[in-house]
Amino acid sequence: MAVDQTRPSYYQATCNDTTRHPRLEGSQKADVVVVGAGYTGLSAALELAEAGYDVAVVEAETVGYGASGRNGGHVCPDYNKSMAHLTKALGQDGARIAWELGNETTRLVGERVRKYGIDCDLKWGYLHAAERRGHVPELHEMAEEAAHWGYDGMRVIEGEELRSRLGTTRYHAALEDPRGGHLHPLNYCKGLARAAVAAGARIYEESRVLALDTGEKSGGNVSVTTADGSVEADFMVLAGNAYLQETVPFLYRRLMPVGSYIVATEPLGDNMARELIREDEAVGNMNFIVDYYRLSADRRMLYGGRATYSGIEPRDLASFVLPRMTGVFPQLKDSRIDYAWGGNIGITVDRMPHVGRIGTRCYFSQGYSGHGLALSNLCGKLISEAIRGQNERFDTLAAVRHPIFPGGRFRTPLLSLGMLWYRLKDALA
Numbered sequence: 001m002a003v004d005q006t007r008p009s010y011y012q013a014t015c016n017d018t019t020r021h022p023r024l025e026g027s028q029k030a031d032v033v034v035v036g037a038g039y040t041g042l043s044a045a046l047e048l049a050e051a052g053y054d055v056a057v058v059e060a061e062t063v064g065y066g067a068s069g070r071n072g073g074h075v076c077p078d079y080n081k082s083m084a085h086l087t088k089a090l091g092q093d094g095a096r097i098a099w100e101l102g103n104e105t106t107r108l109v110g111e112r113v114r115k116y117g118i119d120c121d122l123k124w125g126y127l128h129a130a131e132r133r134g135h136v137p138e139l140h141e142m143a144e145e146a147a148h149w150g151y152d153g154m155r156v157i158e159g160e161e162l163r164s165r166l167g168t169t170r171y172h173a174a175l176e177d178p179r180g181g182h183l184h185p186l187n188y189c190k191g192l193a194r195a196a197v198a199a200g201a202r203i204y205e206e207s208r209v210l211a212l213d214t215g216e217k218s219g220g221n222v223s224v225t226t227a228d229g230s231v232e233a234d235f236m237v238l239a240g241n242a243y244l245q246e247t248v249p250f251l252y253r254r255l256m257p258v259g260s261y262i263v264a265t266e267p268l269g270d271n272m273a274r275e276l277i278r279e280d281e282a283v284g285n286m287n288f289i290v291d292y293y294r295l296s297a298d299r300r301m302l303y304g305g306r307a308t309y310s311g312i313e314p315r316d317l318a319s320f321v322l323p324r325m326t327g328v329f330p331q332l333k334d335s336r337i338d339y340a341w342g343g344n345i346g347i348t349v350d351r352m353p354h355v356g357r358i359g360t361r362c363y364f365s366q367g368y369s370g371h372g373l374a375l376s377n378l379c380g381k382l383i384s385e386a387i388r389g390q391n392e393r394f395d396t397l398a399a400v401r402h403p404i405f406p407g408g409r410f411r412t413p414l415l416s417l418g419m420l421w422y423r424l425k426d427a428l429a
Contacts, residue, residue: 009341010264010302011069016119017190021063021197024204024229030056032387033224033233035209038068039373040365041239042192043380044387049199051388056231057201058224060208064189066243067372070343072262072292072304074282075109076126077179078102080351080369083145089352089400097396099149101382105374106179108381113183118191121297125281126180127157129171135286139175153178166283167276170328174283182282182294185373204229209247212236216359235387238364239380241372242346248364253404254354255367259313261342262304263321264296265335273299276329290370291324301325301332317342345372348402355379355397363387363394367402 032048034041037059045055079102087095113122130136143154158173193203211225214236222236242257273295284292291305303325314320317340326333348354348367353375355365363386365379386394
């Protein structure tokens with residue numbers, strides 16, 4: 001079923017905030033200049049503005065244009081790696097701080113929704129679902145690892161209970177995690193922007209950065225330049241993630257943009273919606289290339305998956321994603337697809353967020369590898385802490401070393417070939 005891809009995404013069509021911000025014009029000064037008006041940049045801007053800093057946010061398009069306004073809306077706690085991996089990378093003390101940060105990610109989202117009155121349909125509840133029998137022991141290991149670090153709220157569900165919770169026979173088991181949930185990502189992003197502006201931050205839209213000075217070589221102030229203006233500041237925050245592209249080669253070599261795609265069905269009604277996901281949780285499978293889905297507030301199925309690593313967007317997004325959805329929920333085969341859209345997420349080689357400094361005045365965070373909604377909010381907050389001189393939490397994540405993607409200019413086709421193996425592994429299991 002072909003969908004007109006010039007139509008807005010479901011999120012754009014149901015956005016509850018049409019606020020527009022001016023273009024950057026003339027020479028401006030600020031304490032902090034933030035590049036990118038997504039979750040990372042707005043989180044840092046909000047925290048810094050509330051602490052009394054003069055903050056200017058410079059965005060190439062509009063607030064939430066990138067992954068922050070296009071993603072699946074899944075509020076996932078923790079990281080895309082195990083605590084065993086983090087303990088090896090950071091040591092026991094560093095891993096303890098990282099664990100506490102991972103727990104804080106989703107709490108921070110909930111706290112901000114409440115504090116700033118953000119209308120974004122936040123619902124709690126998450127299921128990690130195992131399509132392969134070999135993934136079932138991993139679910140138990142995840143629950144045991146969380147309990148070891150102090151959280152015993154996870155449990156594995158199977159059999160009749162699982163079949164009553166999800167209207168599919170696709171899964172052997174699922175891990176329930178009450179810390180996770182889902183929301184309308186663009187409305188949440190717009191809510192962060194409103195809160196940041198109310199705290200005193202300035203946001204400039206349609207102001208693509210053409211040149212920037214991180215202060216690394218001069219040791220002086222940082223600056224960004226657009227077609228119509230510039231901002232000079234004491235500190236810089238680079239928060240463009242996959243949409244920063246090759247602006248900063250050091251970051252580009254350690255990040256790969258990956259296409260991810262979502263369809264939204266017609267409204268299904270309360271009865272069908274409850275048959276599909278009885279408790280209205282967000283669901284993601286355990287495959288290497290993850291499928292993820294949830295119900296919207298108006299009872300549509302929002303189903304995402306089928307990532308692309310080539311940089312080429314499929315011509316017909318609905319036909320690209322639809323077989324995955326109907327494979328899990330055959331009862332949706334005749335449901336109309338009202339929206340289909342996609343965008344880029346940023347992944348790192350080791351699937352851990354890449355956090356750090358360039359010189360002493362420029363901070364960055366990128367590469368959330370599928371856990372971006374909650375992690376980016378936290379990482380923006382950690383950047384604000386570091387700029388204010390509170391470094392311990394930021395430095396813990398910055399201590400994770402990130403290799404570059406191999407292949408240089410050929411890295412995209414090499415990654416695509418590598419992902420073909422994982423696609424085959426997922427399909428044949």
